[in-house]
Amino acid sequence: MTSHKLNTFLEKNLTELKENGLYNEIDTLEGPNGSEITINGQTLINMSSNNYLGFANDTRLKEKANAATDKFGVGAGAVRTINGTQSIHDELEAKIADFKQTEAAVAFQSGFNCNMGAISAVMNKKDAILSDELNHASIIDGCRLSGAKVIRVKHQDMDDLRAKAKETIESGQYDKVMYITDGVFSMDGDVANLPDIVKIAEEFDLITYVDDAHGSGVMGKGAGTVKHYGLQDKIDFQMGTLSKAVGVVGGYVAGTQNLIDWLKVRARPFLFSTSLTPGAAAACIEAIDIMSASTEEHDRLWENGHYLKEGLNKLGFNIGNSETPITPCIIGDEKLTQLFSKRLTEEGVYAKSIVFPTVPKSTGRVRNMPSAAHTKEQLDQVLATYKKVGNELNVI
Numbered sequence: 001m002t003s004h005k006l007n008t009f010l011e012k013n014l015t016e017l018k019e020n021g022l023y024n025e026i027d028t029l030e031g032p033n034g035s036e037i038t039i040n041g042q043t044l045i046n047m048s049s050n051n052y053l054g055f056a057n058d059t060r061l062k063e064k065a066n067a068a069t070d071k072f073g074v075g076a077g078a079v080r081t082i083n084g085t086q087s088i089h090d091e092l093e094a095k096i097a098d099f100k101q102t103e104a105a106v107a108f109q110s111g112f113n114c115n116m117g118a119i120s121a122v123m124n125k126k127d128a129i130l131s132d133e134l135n136h137a138s139i140i141d142g143c144r145l146s147g148a149k150v151i152r153v154k155h156q157d158m159d160d161l162r163a164k165a166k167e168t169i170e171s172g173q174y175d176k177v178m179y180i181t182d183g184v185f186s187m188d189g190d191v192a193n194l195p196d197i198v199k200i201a202e203e204f205d206l207i208t209y210v211d212d213a214h215g216s217g218v219m220g221k222g223a224g225t226v227k228h229y230g231l232q233d234k235i236d237f238q239m240g241t242l243s244k245a246v247g248v249v250g251g252y253v254a255g256t257q258n259l260i261d262w263l264k265v266r267a268r269p270f271l272f273s274t275s276l277t278p279g280a281a282a283a284c285i286e287a288i289d290i291m292s293a294s295t296e297e298h299d300r301l302w303e304n305g306h307y308l309k310e311g312l313n314k315l316g317f318n319i320g321n322s323e324t325p326i327t328p329c330i331i332g333d334e335k336l337t338q339l340f341s342k343r344l345t346e347e348g349v350y351a352k353s354i355v356f357p358t359v360p361k362s363t364g365r366v367r368n369m370p371s372a373a374h375t376k377e378q379l380d381q382v383l384a385t386y387k388k389v390g391n392e393l394n395v396i
């Protein structure tokens with residue numbers, strides 16, 4: 001017997017989603033995530049992944065993962081606070097701290113639970129968090145979980161940030177006040193104005209938290225957006241993921257030794273969830289070693305980003321104001337955007353549509369994520385396909 005109430009709830013809501021075209025069908029990839037992917041036997045050029053540097057299927061990372069699996073096993077066995085830390089996890093955290101130029105770092109099982117755990121470990125109901133309105137869902141959930149008063153700040157609006165910081169501090173109602181922002185915003189590819197943010201934070205003694213999921217490996221020659229601006233000693237939390245440019249899985253916070261010591265005793269995903277697999281930790285170490293030794297992949301990523309943007313721009317597409325390789329192609333109307341993406345797929349290019357509520361109404365877009373793994377031939381094919389579909393659907 002299963003719950004009648006649950007079944008009624010599921011049936012009603014799933015039907016509603018499907019009827020409104022809001023049910024998200026997930027494609028199954030029949031192989032690795034690279035510049036090409038295979039779905040239902042069809043090989044497609046992949047313009048949808050966050051695998052910026054092409055590391056997700058890199059032989060060097062796979063070799064290290066396999067060797068660490070042989071040495072440490074497939075699983076960590078238990079949470080670190082109960083069963084100890086395998087040395088490979090310590091090694092990873094030291095590597096991250098070194099790469100980010102901070103005193104210490106702590107790794108989590110994903111970027112999502114890193115934000116959930118780190119924000120709520122430090123902020124509580126006596127505090128306030130100023131949060132950019134376009135911040136990632138994991139930030140929003142972490143803020144909610146903390147119980148702090150959350151104040152939305154207009155996207156990248158420094159006047160709004162300053163006014164709200166002033167008002168919040170001068171109200172005298174709150175113990176600590178944090179400003180939290182993505183380093184690179186993944187829908188538009190714009191970069192947080194960290195120099196101005198730091199000035200405002202210094203004026204009002206705000207705690208600063210930068211989620212650099214899309215900046216790590218991409219900005220600052222790979223070391224991230226904070227490094228790009230040379231502000232390593234001015235940002236309290238340098239948060240990042242190991243799932244995008246690093247190509248594996250996991251999340252981390254880099255900061256002072258005190259901050260990391262605190263997170264290791266108070267961040268609940270650290271305390272109550274088993275750590276990364278040893279294989280994943282080893283692959284991440286290799287990725288950071290590669291990024292530290294050379295900017296080859298980073299440079300190719302940017303070159304490919306420029307090439308794609310220039311090509312789409314010449315074709316007459318609206319590519320927005322991205323400052324990074326992230327290349328949105330803004331179509332506007334939601335239905336047309338979805339049709340555009342569907343036609344691209346039929347023609348061999350996998351680039352997903354992103355529509356309201358993920359982005360504001362009438363700014364539907366097909367988002368392209370060029371990577372270091374793409375060849376010029378693949379990008380030319382992408383451009384030729386955009387031209388064909390763009391003409392067919394009267395978008396250009």
Ligand code: PMP
Nearest residue numbers: 110111112136138213241243250
């Ligand atoms: N923060 C941002 C800005 C992200 O884009 C994402 C991933 N979409 C996350 C956090 C979560 O990272 P992960 O996928 O590693 O859990």
